[in-house]
Amino acid sequence: MNAPAQPRFTLERQRQIVAALDKLLPAGCVLFNEEDTRPYECDGLSAYRQLPMVVALPQNEAQVIDILKTCRDLQVPIVPRGAGTGLSGGAMPIADGVVVSTAKFNKIIKLDPYARTAIVQPGVRNLAISEASAPHGLYYAPDPSSQIACTIGGNVAENSGGVHCLKYGLTVHNVLRVRMITIDGDVVELGGGALDAPGLDLLAVFIGSEGMLGIVTEVTVKLVPKPQLARVIMASFDDVVKGGDAVANVIAAGIIPAGLEMMDKTSSRMVEPFVKAGYDTDAAAILLCESDGMPEEVEEEIARMTEVLKASGATAIAVSQNEAERLKFWSGRKNAFPAAGRISPDYYCMDGTIPRKHLAQVLVRITEMESKYGLRCANVFHAGDGNLHPLILFDANQPGEFERAEAFGADILELCVEVGGTITGEHGVGIEKINSMCVQFSPAEREAFFSVKRAFDTAFLLNPDKAIPSLHRCAEYGKMHVKRGQLKFAELERF
Structure with missing residues (x-):
């Protein structure tokens, strides 16, 4: 395409x-x-x-x-x-x-184990920060599935998360300072070495701005102590609704796991032959619930989560007994995207976020969409924070299949907005979701986004025509989507 x-x-x-x-x-x-x-x-x-x-x-x-x-x-x-x-x-x-x-900007400038910070160039790989910090018992918490290859500069641009972002936060929660260059060649430092910095909090505005405001040349990240112990529960459910409800029940019990991930049957079946993690391939849904910290608190939290999961209808529960087994349990989730190639020539990875209480409802609706579009969908979720990653499976060599996959994805994003969520979680908008921005944000809100961009880039030369849709684009998108005889975004017709 x-x-x-x-x-x-x-x-x-x-x-x-x-x-x-x-x-x-x-x-x-x-x-x-x-x-x-x-x-x-x-x-x-x-x-x-x-x-x-x-x-x-x-x-x-x-x-x-x-x-x-x-x-x-x-x-x-x-x-x-x-x-x-x-x-x-x-x-x-x-x-x-x-x-x-920024590939050649790949140096770790300074690692301070006492301040628990690292100053790195934008081309440094995400995982390389943790590898350099390991001798000091520290690591960098955000861990996208691509962490072996993705760079901290790209993480800043997209506000990346990962399987442990429920407890440790996204990139925005783990970056103290960014040094960036504006389109005019001005060097600007946002944030600072302390927990707070004087002036407006432009650091939070810049992180996740997708390269539209400036180019990063240096980043100061927070490092956290490596937990003494981490264990993960693998729970099986015979119904996706029970699995979705179990996620909400864990959080409602006042437990914030280090990671809380969900995979449906399609996902576990495509990844298990590859990683051999011991997934129950007959289960309708699998939850991975991790606890980390001091051994005593981990054991207590594992016991509490086990109780909640059993009460929520778990048909089987396994708990990692050592670090090797914990990593094996996670290996399936970490390799879910590439494993899609085992069962489909192509896949289209979506990214939306919903309130946790609607997980079960959304899973059922996505299943209905599979019949509507005639395509399979493997669901892999950062379930703890409601971040969905449906993998729509298609064959680009078959005429019309990619277009159906796109429409399927747009429908999922509209569903996210419908239940009170948002069209993105950690992948950004880019060009993929620019039409879906029209679903979520009004003309006035989009103009506010453009105003922020103008403040940094008056000429609109940095990554133009990405992330923020124009009024004209949304009007055209609205004309394309007629439901029940009515145009979506009909109010745009008068502009």
Whole structure:
């Protein structure tokens, strides 16, 4: 699937940009031949692809500043890029733009075990921070499934989470300071080394802004002590409604597990032959509930969660007896996305968030949608915080299947909004969900988003046409969605 049509560049324009960037960067750091730019044509959402005009690979902050000033003066759009593991098309290039990759910013500048902080460049891998901190008994808590490859700069852009974000929070809760460069080449530091910083809290605005406000050059993250013990419960349920209700019951009991994840039968069956984690492949749903901390508190919490799960209708319960078994239980959840390739040529990973009390209701509705669209869906959830990751299975070689998968996904996101949730959790909006933003936010709210962007990027050159839909786009999207004889967003027709 190609990207939506975009304005193309002329060879003369490309030569002008390459010549300007060649003056700023070392040899080999400006890419423009197709065979060199092809690896940058998409992020993890590979259904949408677009070759960039130019790719720039700066090696230091001064070069980033020069690139931004030059692109501003030449009115060239810029797409910042980390490792390209994002799943919403946020790093997809613009045809007449420059991709600025932070891959060469891969140094851990300072690790302070006493302050429990690390200052890192944006190209440092998420897992590398924990690996460097391990000798001090510390680690970096946010753990996306792609943590072996994703970078901290990309995590900041998307406000990434992970299976332990229920207890330890998202990226925004674990970053103290960001050093970034604006489109005008100004160096701005948001946040600070302390728990609070003077002035407006622009750090929280910047984290999750998907590369639309500036380019990160340095991040200060919080480190947390590695728990003395961690154990995980694997509970099986013969009904997805019981499994969904069990999640709400655990939280209602006043328990905040380190992780609380849910997988349906389709998910466990596709991953179990790969990881051999001991999943009950006949169960309609499996919950993974982890407790960590001091041995005494872990044992108490495991006992309390076991009691709640049994009362909620669990048909089988297993508790990890050692660290190797705990990691094996988690391995299935961590490998659920790639394991989809075992049962389907392609999959479309959605990302929405709902109130926990509606988990069961939403699971039932998604099952009904499978019949509506004639496609299977494997459900993998950060159940504890209501973050859904339905994997819609399809075959891109079959005409019309990807379009049905897109419509299926949009329907799921509308369902999330309907039950009081939101269209995203940790994957961002990018290009994938830009139409769905029209479902959730009013014209006035979207204009407020644009006002924030203007404050940082008046020329709208940083990752333009991503994340925030225009009034015109929403009007067109509304015209496409007629239900029960009525147009959605009919109020937009008067504009």
